[in-house]
Amino acid sequence: MEARFPALAQYLNASEVLQAAVYDEVVVSNESTESQFGKVLLRDEIVELAEAEFSHYHTSTNHMAMLGPFRVFESRATPGLQSMIRDEFADDEVANVLEANGSIPPSAVAVLERGRLFGITLLDIYLDNNVIDKHTAVEEALTEYLSEDSLSVAALPKSPDLLSEHPYAYAFRVGFPQLSGLTWASQWLQIAALEATILAASDAEVESGIAAVIGLYQEKVAPTHGSLMSLPTDIPTMPAIAPNVYSFHPGAAYVLDNISVLKVVIGDLLAHPDVPDRQAAIESAVASFTDKTNHLDQEMRYLEFVLRGGIFNQGGPALGGLTQSERNRGRSATPHVSNYPMR
Numbered sequence: 267m268e269a270r271f272p273a274l275a276q277y278l279n280a281s282e283v284l285q286a287a288v289y290d291e292v293v294v295s296n297e298s299t300e301s302q303f304g305k306v307l308l309r310d311e312i313v314e315l316a317e318a319e320f321s322h323y324h325t326s327t328n329h330m331a332m333l334g335p336f337r338v339f340e341s342r343a344t345p346g347l348q349s350m351i352r353d354e355f356a357d358d359e360v361a362n363v364l365e366a367n368g369s370i371p372p373s374a375v376a377v378l379e380r381g382r383l384f385g386i387t388l389l390d391i392y393l394d395n396n397v398i399d400k401h402t403a404v405e406e407a408l409t410e411y412l413s414e415d416s417l418s419v420a421a422l423p424k425s426p427d428l429l430s431e432h433p434y435a436y437a438f439r440v441g442f443p444q445l446s447g448l449t450w451a452s453q454w455l456q457i458a459a460l461e462a463t464i465l466a467a468s469d470a471e472v473e474s475g476i477a478a479v480i481g482l483y484q485e486k487v488a489p490t491h492g493s494l495m496s497l498p499t500d501i502p503t504m505p506a507i508a509p510n511v512y513s514f515h516p517g518a519a520y521v522l523d524n525i526s527v528l529k530v531v532i533g534d535l536l537a538h539p540d541v542p543d544r545q546a547a548i549e550s551a552v553a554s555f556t557d558k559t560n561h562l563d564q565e566m567r568y569l570e571f572v573l574r575g576g577i578f579n580q581g582g583p584a585l586g587g588l589t590q591s592e593r594n595r596g597r598s599a600t601p602h603v604s605n606y607p608m609r
Contacts, residue, residue, distance in 0.1 A: 267386065280452075283355050298339070340443075371548055373416075376417050377528070377555070380418060384408075387411075405515075408518050420558045421520050432531065438536070450498040451497050458479045464508075478585050505569055507580055
């Protein structure tokens with residue numbers, strides 16, 4: 267990837283540094299004496315959301331206004347984070363950034379780092395013309411990833427309760443909509459790049475697909491001509507953004523989705539003002555996601571859950587095509603009808 271697509275490698279490296287910086291900004295906001303009013307607003311909004319008749323994590327409801335309860339902190343931090351996305355970071359910087367950050371315990375750092383390397387491995391497999399049997403190579407990479415049981419998340423769908431029913435759910439998304447949106451844009455980039463490579467039939471198609479994905483990503487995080495950011499308002503998931511990757515490699519897709527959800531749960535535990543022991547709570551969440559036996563869900567329930575919020579809210583298709591939400595519209599009014607794999 268670094269040899270053929272240095273810009274993609276640069277953005278993916280920057281996304282890991284961004285994740286650490288976002289966690290740090292959340293912690294700083296929570297510890298600030300200026301954040302008391304924001305904490306009150308956050309608690310009220312979460313209670314209101316929990317009492318909503320049709321509350322569901324993946325929805326197209328209006329609680330995702332980009333002005334969150336900590337809007338002053340976000341407005342201060344966002345320009346610097348946007349600038350960071352354009353910076354170049356060496357591999358050794360990226361590998362150590364979360365550990366050096368200190369916001370999350372070592373167990374979480376190790377699991378997220380192993381997940382990052384797995385995602386890079388998948389991209390490298392599809393970008394390497396010397397790998398003829400891509401499917402076998404991905405299965406071997408998945409086996410290797412799972413060989414460290416305590417450092418790998420499950421290659422099966424985890425229960426949505428881990429995301430939406432834990433005591434501090436929604437705090438990251440509701441409390442910091444811009445910061446969470448920036449991290450979700452980076453997650454969108456990773457899985458959209460995978461989808462672009464898996465669909466390509468030639469080197470030329472790979473190059474044009476990656477260029478298109480990078481262009482869409484830049485529009486989300488750093489639009490030109492003074493236009494507003496168009497950040498995802500929901501967690502990008504494989505069935506919505508990369509249905510072909512999900513169809514061909516479901517186990518690998520579940521790993522990447524579980525890593526993405528774990529990052530959000532960690533964000534919740536850092537963002538909510540009432541968590542008594544953040545480090546212990548994060549360690550418990552990590553243990554739930556690395557558990558290969560408990561907290562599992564059926565495939566159809568998983569699909570229903572992740573697709574409920576719609577493709578548009580999760581950042582849009584890998585190669586573009588949606589300019590407005592497809593939610594609450596008739597099938598005849600939707601120009602792009604995805605054939606989601608229902609094996």
